[in-house]
Amino acid sequence: MTSAAPSPPSALTHVLGRMEHCLEGRHEEHRCYPIRAEDLIFTAACPVCGGTETVTLVEVSLPSGLVFHSTAVCRSCLLAFRSVSPSYRWFQRCWAQIATGSLEVFNPDLEIERRNRYRGYLRLIQEHRPTGRVLDVGAAYGSGVQVFAEAGYQVSALEPENDRAHYIRQSLGIPVYQTVLQTFEGESSAWEIILLSHCLEHVDGPAESLAKLHHWLVPNGLVYLEVPDLWDIVDWTDGLFMTHKSNFTQENLSWLVRRHGFEILSTRTIPRTAGETSGFALLLQRRDHGSDDPFVLANPAESLRAVQQQYRKDLFDLAPPLDQPVLLRVPYIDQFYHTIRREQGRFQSVLTPAGQQRLDFIPNSYADPL
Ligand SMILES: [Zn+2]
Incomplete structure (x- = not known):
């Protein structure tokens, strides 16, 4: 055939x-x-x-x-x-x-979209924490976290890819840790806010990564976590897509974050529209202890x-x-x-x-x- x-x-x-x-x-x-x-x-x-x-x-x-x-x-x-x-x-x-080695973004249109998305994250976070230190994990070209810098937050970025890290450092003047979440050794209580927008699905150890975020945040610190939804993004070609390591559902990711000491303050579904990557987002607040509840489908x-x-x-x-x-x-x-x-x-x-x-x-x- x-x-x-x-x-x-x-x-x-x-x-x-x-x-x-x-x-x-x-x-x-x-x-x-x-x-x-x-x-x-x-x-x-x-x-x-x-x-x-x-x-x-x-x-x-x-x-x-x-x-x-x-x-x-x-x-x-x-x-x-x-x-x-x-x-x-x-x-x-x-x-x-x-x-x-060049100082230009891969696709300027994507950076405009990224800024728009981060404006939404900013509005959400400002309600809870109008100031503080922000770490953007998987910052890409940094145009998102720049929105937080413009709003008065003290920002830094974590980005492994050479050209992107170079751009954030040289063109935006934002401090960058050029590595991935799983190998980064951040300090305890170093940030009030951590952003992970379309990042957790790329890392090898999502559970270990959440444990790290918990360690890096101050008590009651916030995480904005957005990922694609398995039920929306996957078709047969996902098997060929090498940069995603996990495809989460709202159920299993919600269980995972609670287990690692986070309370879910709000959940948002991001529909598939022009200029927006679909998925779902969780606004998390760090608590002292995680939940021991078993996973039940x-x-x-x-x-x-x-x-x-x-x-x-x-x-x-x-x-x-x-x-x-x-x-x-x-x-x-x-x-x-x-x-x-x-x-x-x-x-x-x-x-x-x-x-x-x-x-x-x-x-x-x-x-x-x-
Ligand atoms: Zn499982």
Whole structure:
């Protein structure tokens, strides 16, 4: 069976489409990012609830057979997470490869949108804490946290990517810690407010990260936490999307933050609109103790089966049976954000020696390095 790759009309595709548009605008050359077994990290237990009963949803392999990206779902709390994925070190190498050293933002339109979003966060936070020290974790080009600086807050940023950190430091004059949340050693009670907007889904240890935030905040300090929603953002292409490590639901993330000593002051759903990344946001306040309540799945519509279906969304006739993972094979990694550019080829369904259905990516041209 041969079939053209379907084009999924999802929020993710929208974001990726815009990224590609930017790359084309900059005449970015095709690149090949080599990856080896030693570049990978493996996560067996659920990073949210610690559950060990997981089901593989998608596996992405190279022609060598190396599975470099694998997505699983936790049976207990329905977190979708990467059970195999490239390490932070590998991403660092990729960032170094694309670093230009130039002092310009990747996409000025995105920075305008970012400022607008952060104005909303500012209004929310000002009601509770009109002054204080603010840390923006995953600050990108810093145009968001700059809104807080303009409102009189004392701001700093945490951003690992070379060009972005360089821009924040040089162009905005905002102090930057150039690292990732999981390796940053912040001081106790150093901040009144911490912002994580579309950041927690990128980190390897969400539970450990929340424990760190708790340590860095003053008593009753605030966290603005916004993430994409699994039920909205995921379709089959999520299995190819390398920068997200977890896809949360409101249920499992709310449970996780309470467990780590945060009270949820308010919850907000961010709808999918032009210029806004959809998801949900939690405004958290640090408390002394976390909750010991066990995780209980409350919403019956949210089930393992529903997550499996989500990971087949828009795959149409190429979708394997629900009890099998979606197996994808790609010839190489040409963009470390989402593995390959799908419009430069198609998927062809093949039967593996083990009798499983696999989708092999066939590029339009093999002129590129393997
Ligand atoms: Zn879990």
